[in-house]
Structures are given as C-alpha cells and as structure tokens.
Amino acid sequence: MGARATAHISVTEAALLGLLTRGEMSGYDLQRQAERSGGFFWAPAKSRVYAVLPQLVTRGFATSREVVQEHRPNKQLYSITRDGRAALQSWLEEPPSMEPERNPLLIKIYFGELLEPSVLIAHVQKLRAEATALKHRLEALEPSESDPFGDLTVRHGLEWARAMIRWAASTEKELEARLAAPVH
Amino acid sequence: MGARATAHISVTEAALLGLLTRGEMSGYDLQRQAERSGGFFWAPAKSRVYAVLPQLVTRGFATSREVVQEHRPNKQLYSITRDGRAALQSWLEEPPSMEPERNPLLIKIYFGELLEPSVLIAHVQKLRAEATALKHRLEALEPSESDPFGDLTVRHGLEWARAMIRWAASTEKELEARLAAPVH
DNA sequence: ACCACCATGTAACAGGTTACATGATTAA
DNA sequence: TTAATCATGTAACCTGTTACATGGTGGT
Numbered sequence: 542m543g544a545r546a547t548a549h550i551s552v553t554e555a556a557l558l559g560l561l562t563r564g565e566m567s568g569y570d571l572q573r574q575a576e577r578s579g580g581f582f583w584a585p586a587k588s589r590v591y592a593v594l595p596q597l598v599t600r601g602f603a604t605s606r607e608v609v610q611e612h613r614p615n616k617q618l619y620s621i622t623r624d625g626r627a628a629l630q631s632w633l634e635e636p637p638s639m640e641p642e643r644n645p646l647l648i649k650i651y652f653g654e655l656l657e658p659s660v661l662i663a664h665v666q667k668l669r670a671e672a673t674a675l676k677h678r679l680e681a682l683e684p685s686e687s688d689p690f691g692d693l694t695v696r697h698g699l700e701w702a703r704a705m706i707r708w709a710a711s712t713e714k715e716l717e718a719r720l721a722a723p724v725h
Numbered sequence: 726m727g728a729r730a731t732a733h734i735s736v737t738e739a740a741l742l743g744l745l746t747r748g749e750m751s752g753y754d755l756q757r758q759a760e761r762s763g764g765f766f767w768a769p770a771k772s773r774v775y776a777v778l779p780q781l782v783t784r785g786f787a788t789s790r791e792v793v794q795e796h797r798p799n800k801q802l803y804s805i806t807r808d809g810r811a812a813l814q815s816w817l818e819e820p821p822s823m824e825p826e827r828n829p830l831l832i833k834i835y836f837g838e839l840l841e842p843s844v845l846i847a848h849v850q851k852l853r854a855e856a857t858a859l860k861h862r863l864e865a866l867e868p869s870e871s872d873p874f875g876d877l878t879v880r881h882g883l884e885w886a887r888a889m890i891r892w893a894a895s896t897e898k899e900l901e902a903r904l905a906a907p908v909h
Numbered sequence: 910a911c912c913a914c915c916a917t918g919t920a921a922c923a924g925g926t927t928a929c930a931t932g933a934t935t936a937a
Numbered sequence: 938t939t940a941a942t943c944a945t946g947t948a949a950c951c952t953g954t955t956a957c958a959t960g961g962t963g964g965t
Binding site: 552555556559562578581582583584629630633634636637638639640641642643644645646647648649650651652653654655656660663664667668671672675688689690691693694696697698700701703704705707708711712715719 | 736739740743746762765766767768813814817818820821822823824825826827828829830831832833834835836837838839840844847848851852855856859872873874875877878880881882884885887888889891892895896899903
C-alpha cells in the first residue's frame with residue numbers, strides 16, 4: 542500500500558481531498574465549503590459528495606469515523622490519508638488542459654438567423670446582467686481576502702466577467718443596429 | 726402530431742437540428758461541420774452524433790433516407806421535420822443560464838499552497854500559451870467571415886482568450902515575485 | 910507502401926443531475 | 938408557527954467519453 546503511484550481521480554475527488562487537507566470534515570461540511578469558498582468554479586450536487594466520499598475510503602484515500610451527537614444527527618468525519626495526499630498531489634501536478642467554452646448561448650448566437658433579433662438581444666442582455674452581478678460579488682470580496690490563492694481565482698472570475706460584459710455590450714449594440722436597419 | 730409543444734432537447738440535439746436547418750446531411754457531415762464551423766464551442770464525439778441521430782428520428786424531429794453509393798460506403802441522410810423545427814425553436818428561445826467556469830485549473834490554483842510555485846507557474850503558462858494560440862486562430866479567421874452570427878461567436882472567443890491571457894500574465898508575475906521573495 | 914478520407918456504429922465506462930425520503934433542533 | 942440548519946443518503950436518469958471494429962477509395 543502506498544505504491545499506487547498513478548491512481549486516477551476525478552475533479553470532484555481532487556477538490557474534496559483538497560479540502561480535507563485542511564482538516565477532518567463531514568460530507569455536509571464539504572458541501573458547504575464547496576458552495577462558499579470555491580463555489581464560483583466548482584459546486585457538485587450534495588448527492589455527488591455523499592456518493593464520492595465512501596469511494597475515497599474504499600480506495601484508501603480517506604478514512605472515516607462516526608461521531609455520535611446528542612442534539613444533531615450523527616455524522617461521518619473524513620480524513621485524508623497518505624495515499625490520498627499522494628493521489629491529490631499527482632492530480633494537482635498534471636498540466637491542466639484548456640477546454641473551449643461549452644456555453645449553450647454561443648449555439649443560440651451561432652444559429653441567430655433562426656431567432657428574432659429581439660430574442661437574441663434579450664439572451665445577450667441576460668448574460669450581461671449575470672456577469673455584472675458576478676463582477677459585483679467578486680469586487681465586494683476581493684480586498685478582504687487573507688489567502689493569496691483564493692485571491693487569484695477571484696481575479697480570474699473578474700477578468701472573465703469583464704470580458705463577458707464587454708462582449709455582451711458590443712454584441713447588443715450590433716444586434717440593435719441590425720434591428721433598426723434590417724438589410725434583407 | 727405536431728402538438729408536442731414543450732419537448733425537451735439536449736444541447737447536442739439542438740445543435741444537430743440547427744445544422745440540419747441548412748440542409749440534408751449525414752452523421753459524418755454533421756460531425757465535420759461541428760468540428761469546423763462551431764468547433765470552438767461545441768464538439769461532440771462522433772459516437773455521440775451517431776447515437777443521437779436515430780433518437781431524433783424516433784422522436785419525430787428528423788427523418789432519414791438511405792443513399793446507396795458506388796465507390797463509397799452507403800450513408801443515411803437526415804432531414805429536419807416540422808416538429809424538429811418547433812423543438813429547436815423553443816430550445817433557442819429558452820433564456821440561457823450562465824454557468825460558472827468549471828475549469829480544473831482554478832482548483833489547482835485554489836489549492837496552490839500544496840504545489841511548488843514553479844509547477845503552478847508552469848500550469849498558468851500553459852493556459853496562456855493555449856489561449857494565445859486560440860487568439861491567433863480566431864484573429865486569422867475573423868475578417869473573412871460572411872455570416873455575421875458566426876462572427877459574433879468568434880468575437881466571444883477572442884474576448885475570452887484575451888481575458889485569459891491578461892489573467893495568466895498577471896498571475897505569472899505575482900507567482901514569480903513570490904518565488905523571488907518567499908515570505909514564510 | 911502508407912496514410913487520409915468516407916461512413917457507421919457498439920461496448921464499456923465516467924461523471925454528473927434532480928427529485929425524493931427522513932427527521933430533530935433552533936432561531937425569528 | 939414557520940423556516941433554516943444539521944445530516945445522510947437512494948433511485949432514476951442524462952449526457953457524454955474512449956476504445957474498438959470494419960473496410961473500400963484515392964492521393965503521394
């Protein structure tokens with residue numbers, strides 16, 4: 542045991558193991574952490590969390606112990622093992638590959654000829670509104686950050702949001718121009 | 726038949742139906758079109774294409790006819806039906822919802838404390854290289870575009886790529902600074 | 910001689926979602 | 938009294954991937 546050099550783990554498994562390096566936690570805790578801290582870029586369904594954790598134990602990447610509670614439901618606390626750390630480490634070290642955006646909006650734009658311009662504009666406006674909301678949330682967060690790495694992910698989100706806002710604004714303008722002067 | 730007002734279709738089904746509005750095509754054609762024109766934001770495996778097409782026929786969204794060929798394998802040509810157009814239309818009109826980036830790189834950054842700075846820098850550099858390559862490909866494409874909607878998706882890609890390049894550059898700088906002056 | 914293109918599919922697996930089910934405690 | 942929090946899970950489904958299998962045609 543311990544010599545399982547190249548065991549493959551999924552993104553969710555890696556993220557859970559990552560959180561477990563910060564201490565023993567329950568599935569409930571993990572899911573909340575995921576929603577809060579990293580929630581902008583990773584948020585599995587809770588059923589997924591509860592499905593993955595026992596698998597981590599089975600594969601030797603975590604251990605669990607039951608904690609009996611008085612006025613709360615009992616819970617399982619999970620800890621990362623040496624093997625778990627090793628698996629996480631090699632996942633973290635794998636060069637990440639850039640995947641193109643799989644955004645359905647782009648397909649709707651691409652087939653824009655099939656939609657009324659006003660509907661298309663509404664779609665783009667919605668993206669802009671959501672990106673703007675994200676930007677505000679992230680801007681509110683930024684200065685108060687003690688951990689520098691969380692900061693970097695926040696800045697990533699900000700760059701992304703700003704890019705989307707820029708694109709949406711220019712796209713809206715262009716579509717509106719086409720509404721005003723429809724060249725059939 | 727025809728009154729199936731709110732039949733749900735998946736992104737891939739919508740995209741295939743969208744391409745079929747441009748004419749009768751085989752699975753092979755569709756997959757190639759997907760790779761070329763829209764390939765930046767949507768690219769299903771061919772096995773998926775061949776799996777989805779018969780389902781579209783079963784559900785009444787497309788019809789197929791076999792074309793016997795002499796010096797080539799026979800093929801199935803698919804056409805979109807009235808029901809197919811209706812289903813596509815309502816998919817296109819659904820307001821798209823912005824999903825946060827699920828980029829694994831962000832998780833690696835978030836747990837940056839567990840990685841050597843040099844590895845982290847390499848990860849970010851790789852993203853920057855790939856985003857730069859994408860930017861070049863898209864810039865080469867842009868002026869020659871006859872269809873205006875394809876153009877809008879290209880510009881989306883460009884904004885995205887530029888944002889990633891900006892973020893990566895500033896992140897690299899910051900990580901390198903930390904390498905030079907490690908504040909324990 | 911080799912490789913790319915045309916053309917379609919199967920099998921096995923991976924990784925995820927939503928909805929449902931349960932049930933006590935505590936704060937507004 | 939109503940809602941949120943704590944706490945875990947099952948069942949059904951969906952969407953997708955990689956690897957394998959087949960085999961002729963046409964260009965370099």
